Amino acid sequence: MIPYSQLDKAALEAELKTVTEAYEALKAKGLKLDMSRGKPGKTQLDLSNDMLKVLPDREDCLDGTLDVCNYGNLCGIPSARKLFAELLDVRPEQVIVGGSASLQLMYNLIATAFSHGLLHSPEPWSKRGKVRFLCPSPGYDRHFRVTEFFGFELIPVAMTAEGPDMDAVLQWIKDPSVLGIWCVPKYSNPDGIIYSDRVIRALASMKPAAPDFALMWDNAYCIHEFDGDYVPFPDILKLCAEYGNADMVYEFASTSKVTFPGAGISCMCASEANIAYFQKTLGVQIISFDKVNQLRHVRFLKDKETTLALMKRHAAILKPRFDAVCDALEREIVPRGIGTFNRPKGGYFISLYAMPHTAKRALQLVKEAGVTMTPAGATYPYGQDPFDSNIRIAPTLPPVEELNAALEVLCMCLRLAALEQLLKNA
Amino acid sequence: MIPYSQLDKAALEAELKTVTEAYEALKAKGLKLDMSRGKPGKTQLDLSNDMLKVLPDREDCLDGTLDVCNYGNLCGIPSARKLFAELLDVRPEQVIVGGSASLQLMYNLIATAFSHGLLHSPEPWSKRGKVRFLCPSPGYDRHFRVTEFFGFELIPVAMTAEGPDMDAVLQWIKDPSVLGIWCVPKYSNPDGIIYSDRVIRALASMKPAAPDFALMWDNAYCIHEFDGDYVPFPDILKLCAEYGNADMVYEFASTSKVTFPGAGISCMCASEANIAYFQKTLGVQIISFDKVNQLRHVRFLKDKETTLALMKRHAAILKPRFDAVCDALEREIVPRGIGTFNRPKGGYFISLYAMPHTAKRALQLVKEAGVTMTPAGATYPYGQDPFDSNIRIAPTLPPVEELNAALEVLCMCLRLAALEQLLKNA
Numbered sequence: 001m002i003p004y005s006q007l008d009k010a011a012l013e014a015e016l017k018t019v020t021e022a023y024e025a026l027k028a029k030g031l032k033l034d035m036s037r038g039k040p041g042k043t044q045l046d047l048s049n050d051m052l053k054v055l056p057d058r059e060d061c062l063d064g065t066l067d068v069c070n071y072g073n074l075c076g077i078p079s080a081r082k083l084f085a086e087l088l089d090v091r092p093e094q095v096i097v098g099g100s101a102s103l104q105l106m107y108n109l110i111a112t113a114f115s116h117g118l119l120h121s122p123e124p125w126s127k128r129g130k131v132r133f134l135c136p137s138p139g140y141d142r143h144f145r146v147t148e149f150f151g152f153e154l155i156p157v158a159m160t161a162e163g164p165d166m167d168a169v170l171q172w173i174k175d176p177s178v179l180g181i182w183c184v185p186k187y188s189n190p191d192g193i194i195y196s197d198r199v200i201r202a203l204a205s206m207k208p209a210a211p212d213f214a215l216m217w218d219n220a221y222c223i224h225e226f227d228g229d230y231v232p233f234p235d236i237l238k239l240c241a242e243y244g245n246a247d248m249v250y251e252f253a254s255t256s257k258v259t260f261p262g263a264g265i266s267c268m269c270a271s272e273a274n275i276a277y278f279q280k281t282l283g284v285q286i287i288s289f290d291k292v293n294q295l296r297h298v299r300f301l302k303d304k305e306t307t308l309a310l311m312k313r314h315a316a317i318l319k320p321r322f323d324a325v326c327d328a329l330e331r332e333i334v335p336r337g338i339g340t341f342n343r344p345k346g347g348y349f350i351s352l353y354a355m356p357h358t359a360k361r362a363l364q365l366v367k368e369a370g371v372t373m374t375p376a377g378a379t380y381p382y383g384q385d386p387f388d389s390n391i392r393i394a395p396t397l398p399p400v401e402e403l404n405a406a407l408e409v410l411c412m413c414l415r416l417a418a419l420e421q422l423l424k425n426a
Numbered sequence: 427m428i429p430y431s432q433l434d435k436a437a438l439e440a441e442l443k444t445v446t447e448a449y450e451a452l453k454a455k456g457l458k459l460d461m462s463r464g465k466p467g468k469t470q471l472d473l474s475n476d477m478l479k480v481l482p483d484r485e486d487c488l489d490g491t492l493d494v495c496n497y498g499n500l501c502g503i504p505s506a507r508k509l510f511a512e513l514l515d516v517r518p519e520q521v522i523v524g525g526s527a528s529l530q531l532m533y534n535l536i537a538t539a540f541s542h543g544l545l546h547s548p549e550p551w552s553k554r555g556k557v558r559f560l561c562p563s564p565g566y567d568r569h570f571r572v573t574e575f576f577g578f579e580l581i582p583v584a585m586t587a588e589g590p591d592m593d594a595v596l597q598w599i600k601d602p603s604v605l606g607i608w609c610v611p612k613y614s615n616p617d618g619i620i621y622s623d624r625v626i627r628a629l630a631s632m633k634p635a636a637p638d639f640a641l642m643w644d645n646a647y648c649i650h651e652f653d654g655d656y657v658p659f660p661d662i663l664k665l666c667a668e669y670g671n672a673d674m675v676y677e678f679a680s681t682s683k684v685t686f687p688g689a690g691i692s693c694m695c696a697s698e699a700n701i702a703y704f705q706k707t708l709g710v711q712i713i714s715f716d717k718v719n720q721l722r723h724v725r726f727l728k729d730k731e732t733t734l735a736l737m738k739r740h741a742a743i744l745k746p747r748f749d750a751v752c753d754a755l756e757r758e759i760v761p762r763g764i765g766t767f768n769r770p771k772g773g774y775f776i777s778l779y780a781m782p783h784t785a786k787r788a789l790q791l792v793k794e795a796g797v798t799m800t801p802a803g804a805t806y807p808y809g810q811d812p813f814d815s816n817i818r819i820a821p822t823l824p825p826v827e828e829l830n831a832a833l834e835v836l837c838m839c840l841r842l843a844a845l846e847q848l849l850k851n852a
Contacts, residue, residue, distance in 0.1 A: 057478060263495060
């Protein structure tokens with residue numbers, strides 16, 4: 001297969017004709033497919049069927065002597081704090097177990113920083129004048145939106161093969177208006193990169209100018225390998241403490257992609273000083289999160305070993321889907337020189353770097369053919385991809401046959417957009 | 427029985443001696459009892475045992491065609507919106523179903539007003555200079571604390587037998603810095619008063635100077651009769667709309683005292699314009715609340731009729747406890763002229779007005795005798811009861827025999843504190 005860049009104008013035009021005809025044929029099928037968001041599919045949800053059975057009676061609703069049906073225990077029931085501690089290799093005292101959404105705990109942290117400040121804030125962030133927040137990009141759109149919502153200036157930082165570009169990060173944190181950074185350190189959203197030890201240590205040992213800089217460590221995919229065994233990962237809380245930064249880091253995780261996205265449990269892990277601080281501020285807004293659901297999770301997931309066994313069953317469902325995407329891209333896109341990507345071993349996304357200036361056009365074509373995907377640019381602050389190149393592919397929700405149909409459309413659209421772009425300059 | 431005020435000094439001293447000896451005898455028992463918070467007791471929680479059984483399998487987790495286990499439906503599942511709508515006599519489109527705590531929805535409203543403003547805010551409340559909030563007192567300490575947390579000035583407004591003193595309210599709302607009022611309109615916390623139609627209409631027809639004034643309508647005890655049948659209550663959303671105030675009101679409720687306080691569901695009801703506004707702001711922080719628990723509630727509570735039948739079973743447990751408190755107060759306190767109270771027919775509290783300047787002292791004595799109660803003043807803004815008189819009694823949690831023991835202590839302490847106070851001036 002000859003890369004498109006090596007075709008002359010006539011060959012490009014011939015190829016455009018062929019591809020356009022193929023695209024129109026696909027479009028005529030009137031498809032209605034969704035590859036837009038990281039939603040588990042039905043067969044994955046069915047894996048947690050038995051969680052619905054583990055607490056059939058009031059007499060089962062005891063965590064030790066604690067009646068989980070009544071008010072109390074703001075930080076979560078002891079056994080749930082212990083379970084998350086085991087999964088994340090932290091101590092139970094460092095864990096607050098929340099409701100169904102870790103995003104809500106992250107939002108709450110930023111909102112509290114805004115209105116009241118964090119533990120070491122000289123004043124609330126709302127009184128700080130300009131607030132800047134580092135956004136390794138491409139990244140998670142919902143992270144960026146939280147900080148955008150509060151009017152912070154989002155600073156894109158390039159992602160490298162081993163995590164955020166630390167030269168840029170270390171330069172930016174000298175600015176006292178830079179108050180935090182968003183990180184998805186394991187199977188990053190969307191690239192699926194695992195931050196290297198070098199990058200993790202560089203982050204843990206940062207000396208930001210701001211005394212209340214927040215290292216937002218969203219360990220969303222902490223146990224979410226779909227290809228190969230569980231990969232151990234350093235405890236960022238311990239590392240930060242070693243570098244004298246115990247109170248700088250906030251780690252988040254949830255069971256949204258372990259049990260049920262619509263009814264999981266979440267957690268925030270932080271230093272005991274931070275936990276004490278957030279216990280006070282959270283205590284103003286809630287008496288306790290849903291403790292019955294916490295116990296339900298503990299009874300079902302039991303411990304790390306049992307949880308990892310469940311994740312293997314998710315992996316068996318997910319791997320063929322990721323393979324389908326990666327294989328299609330390797331067959332149709334990479335050899336034509338119109339896109340690159342990293343083959344991930346965990347997480348929920350594949351991040352394709354299409355030929356620059358073609359992502360928007362390709363996704364417009366995709367949409368017109370009836371396939372819903374994450375909009376181009378969504379993985380960048382303010383939705384602005386400077387190269388108009390990154391496309392986030394979420395292969396988990398559609399059944400495999402639908403996925404293959406959607407991939408055929410996507411590949412054809414990528415080719416069409418690339419050809420149009422090349423012909424503009426030919 | 428002669429009222430204490432009619433005793434001469436010698437008689438007071440004799441009575442003090444008797445009461446002191448009785449108190450010391452009670453203290454010597456080394457009791458450890460709790461009448462501090464409105465927590466349901468174990469037998470009440472057992473009433474919802476079957477809610478743990480209604481969704482035993484994944485195939486049951488459908489609300490119509492909606493798989494409640496997956497992401498989505500920020501405003502709640504259709505059937506849960508419908509259930510709350512029926513209970514509160516509003517329309518399903520006016521309901522957002524939240525997580526386990528209505529307090530969190532109230533906090534979120536105030537926090538959003540602070541950082542971003544409400545639908546009709548010219549600017550965020552944080553940019554407003556002084557913000558004042560009306561606090562009918564005595565009232566719910568957690569309400570007051572939310573607005574105190576954001577630095578608002580809490581303005582106490584007297585409670586009358588039919589709700590907040592509307593003359594004071596109507597005067598205060600002329601001030602454009604007065605941005606809201608906290609109301610518990612049915613079985614008010616702690617007085618157990620049902621706001622009269624006159625007061626409700628006066629609130630619904632207010633014309634506050636602030637365009638974004640928030641009528642916080644915490645209908646916490648909307649179906650919580652323990653003495654007699656369900657009392658119908660006006661739909662405040664409709665009333666406000668009739669007076670051209672559709673967007674002024676936010677109604678809250680939860681199942682915390684219907685099913686499980688630690689694992690209930692909550693709701694916020696508001697105009698459709700407000701729902702649209704909050705859908706946008708909530709969408710930044712959460713994809714959806716726990717929808718499996720929403721469906722569990724729908725399957726268990728079914729409809730208003732079934733829910734009211736459950737509340738009758740709660741009532742059967744609660745009435746003897748409230749009677750125990752009211753009877754003790756009517757026997758020991760009222761005839762001695764050292765306290766008054768309203769005998770409530772619903773809600774979770776009895777609000778005793780002890781002889782002025784004796785509440786703190788009485789509760790100090792109570793504490794020393796091993797009984798935990800809500801601290802004196804807690805029902806007033808900043809914890810400051812101007813008359814040092816109001817005492818909130820929460821009789822639901824302790825078993826009846828413990829309750830009686832605690833009441834014996836309370837009554838003795840009230841007598842002792844009154845005698846000390848009278849002797850100061852004798």
